[in-house]
Amino acid sequence: MSxxxxxxxxxxxxxxxxxxxxxxSRRSSLxxxxxxxxxxxxxxxxxYIVLSGTTDLLVNVFILMTMASMWNLLAGYAGxxxxxxxxxxxxxxxxxxxLANHGANPFLALPAAVLGCGLVGLPVWRLVSRLRSGYFAxxxxxxxxxxxxxxxxxxxxxxxxxxxxxxxxxxDPTLLTAYTYWVSLAVTVIVIAAIYMILRSxxxxxxxxxxxxxxxxxSIGARVSRAQRYVFVVAAAGCGxxxxxxxxxxxxxxPAAAFSVQWSAEMIFVTIIGGIGTIEGPIVGTIIFFVLQxxxxxxxxxxxxxxxxxxxxxxxxxxxxxxxxxxxxxHIRLFPVGYWLWPAGPPRPAGWRARPLPRxxxxxxxxxxxxxxxxxxxxxxxxxxxxxxxxxxxxxxxxxxAVxxxxxxxxxxxGSAEHADTPGPGGTGGQxx
Numbered sequence: 126m127s128x129x130x131x132x133x134x135x136x137x138x139x140x141x142x143x144x145x146x147x148x149x150s151r152r153s154s155l156x157x158x159x160x161x162x163x164x165x166x167x168x169x170x171x172x173y174i175v176l177s178g179t180t181d182l183l184v185n186v187f188i189l190m191t192m193a194s195m196w197n198l199l200a201g202y203a204g205x206x207x208x209x210x211x212x213x214x215x216x217x218x219x220x221x222x223x224l225a226n227h228g229a230n231p232f233l234a235l236p237a238a239v240l241g242c243g244l245v246g247l248p249v250w251r252l253v254s255r256l257r258s259g260y261f262a263x264x265x266x267x268x269x270x271x272x273x274x275x276x277x278x279x280x281x282x283x284x285x286x287x288x289x290x291x292x293x294x295x296x297d298p299t300l301l302t303a304y305t306y307w308v309s310l311a312v313t314v315i316v317i318a319a320i321y322m323i324l325r326s327x328x329x330x331x332x333x334x335x336x337x338x339x340x341x342x343x344s345i346g347a348r349v350s351r352a353q354r355y356v357f358v359v360a361a362a363g364c365g366x367x368x369x370x371x372x373x374x375x376x377x378x379x380p381a382a383a384f385s386v387q388w389s390a391e392m393i394f395v396t397i398i399g400g401i402g403t404i405e406g407p408i409v410g411t412i413i414f415f416v417l418q419x420x421x422x423x424x425x426x427x428x429x430x431x432x433x434x435x436x437x438x439x440x441x442x443x444x445x446x447x448x449x450x451x452x453x454x455x456h457i458r459l460f461p462v463g464y465w466l467w468p469a470g471p472p473r474p475a476g477w478r479a480r481p482l483p484r485x486x487x488x489x490x491x492x493x494x495x496x497x498x499x500x501x502x503x504x505x506x507x508x509x510x511x512x513x514x515x516x517x518x519x520x521x522x523x524x525x526x527a528v529x530x531x532x533x534x535x536x537x538x539x540g541s542a543e544h545a546d547t548p549g550p551g552g553t554g555g556q557x558x
Contacts, residue, residue, distance in 0.1 A: 157459045168310055172303040180306040184374050186415055187309040188367050189391060191316050193399075193407035195363035196392040198320055201402035202332040203356040204339050206258070208389040209265025212249075212272045213242045213361045215383035217368025219276055222378055225292045226281075232308060235369040242365025246358040254354065266386065273384035287379030290372055309370050316363050317460075320404055323359070324462040328352055333463065336402055394432065398439050400446025404460040409448045 172180055192214070200206045220238035225231045253264050277285045293301055323329055331352045334342035343349050372378045391414070399410025417435070421428040443450055452458060 157457075161459070165310070165314055169307065172306055177299065177302045180302055181374070182415070182419075184306055184309045184370070186411055187313040188370050188374070189395060189414070190407060190411040191313050191367040191370070192364060192388060193392045193395040193411055194316055194320055194404070195360040195367070196389075197396045197401060197403075197407045198323070198356055198363075199360040201396065201406070202324070202336045203353045204257075204335050205353060205357060206262050207265040207360075208262045208386065208393075209267070209269040210360065210364045210392065211384050211386060211388040212265070212269035213246065213364035214368035214371065214388050215269070215272060215276065215378075215380065216245060217242050217365030218372035218378045218383045219282060219368075220365070221369045221372050222282065222288055222290060225290055229292070231290060231292045231369075231373050232304065235308070235312075235366065235373070238369040239362045239366045242368075243358050243362035246361030249361070250354050250357045254350065266389075269384055269386070273380050276380050276384075283378070283380075285380060287377055287382075289377045290375075293376065305370075305374050309374070312366050312370060316366065317404065317408075319359070319363075321460050321462065323356075324404070324460075328355065329462055332356065394436055396446075397436060398446060400448035400452075403446075403448055403452070404462070405448045405452075405458075406446050409451075410446065413447065 168183070171183070192210070196207070196210055199210070217238045220241045221231050221234045224234035224237055229237075249265075249268060252268070253261055256264055276282055282288055296304075324332065331342065331347045331349065334345070334347055335349055335352065339349060368383065371383070395410035395414050396407050397410070398413055399408065400406030417432065418428075421431055424431075439446060445453075
């Protein structure tokens with residue numbers, strides 16, 4: 126309520142607060158949730174209707190999508206830009222190998238690998254917690270190289286040449302391909318759902334504040350360090366799951382491949398192309414990356430040149446990524462994690478349709494708004510306008526409605542945060558006095 130409205134309230138009577146609706150998105154997310162369930166069901170049924178080559182490709186898609194989602198959570202929300210997440214990818218693969226060498230089923234060893242990588246992430250965080258920016262990135266890269274050098278020194282793990290994964294000799298190859306696909310799909314769904322739940326929790330509010338301004342988040346009392354530690358451990362566990370899927374899908378592991386910095390390069394590329402700081406970004410970016418890979422891989426060196434050009438174009442002209450462009454144009458969120466505030470107003474009449482306000486400097490539309498006073502902003506909740514008094518000098522006069530901040534007249538005295546309404550019956554645009 127404005128100060129003028131508070132002064133106008135009768136003495137001894139508390140002013141009525143403005144009614145505000147709080148929603149997660151501008152549109153209902155029910156259909157998006159149903160569509161996601163349908164997509165998961167269809168993907169789960171694919172091994173029955175496609176060849177093994179297609180499922181093998183989708184396994185690689187799921188692995189990279191998991192990695193990119195974890196890197197996006199780490200860099201896009203916690204502000205920790207790492208180029209050493211391949212450390213946990215390699216450790217996850219070798220944890221599965223160690224357990225399989227001791228007789229464990231590799232599929233059952235996957236949760237243990239996830240837990241092991243999460244535990245390793247705790248002391249690693251103690252080493253890098255005080256570092257930021259390039260110092261943090263280079264230190265994580267060094268830690269990944271150290272992990273590789275330690276693994277190479279153990280002949281029981283294959284040394285520098287690697288080791289095949291035991292435990293699947295008695296399993297039919299077709300069933301193994303199908304099981305690997307289903308486990309990869311399940312891990313990807315769990316990872317995306319976990320990120321979604323984290324960002325919808327109170328911790329997600331802290332991470333969103335950190336994403337926008339870490340210093341500002343600290344100044345309002347947010348526990349930034351604890352949130353970053355939690356996210357770092359979660360990202361380590363998620364990358365460990367991707368590494369476990371990697372060795373299961375390839376049935377062998379080599380230190381140079383498992384701890385390669387190429388994994389971080391692909392994670393960063395996918396996240397930037399899709400849209401950093403959004404759940405949908407890594408998903409869209411992964412799809413784009415594999416489409417480009419399958420289309421341009423036969424062109425040799427030109428493949429990398431085109432990837433580099435696309436990355437530069439997106440970084441310069443679309444810094445929010447492809448999904449950012451889609452979301453801004455269509456106003457949709459597949460995974461709404463923020464909040465929208467709506468001024469409560471009267472229900473809109475049947476057949477209501479928002480029309481854009483005129484540009485600044487245009488003449489007033491007959492029976493509508495004054496172009497000279499258009500500010501382009503959303504309409505605010507105005508009080509009842511005067512009906513008989515003369516217009517103030519230099520200001521617009523209203524004869525039946527409330528004048529919003531965008532220069533539009535709302536028929537019921539209340540505006541919408543989504544659109545600046547055009548005037549209805551009972552409101553006209555004022556003329557300069």
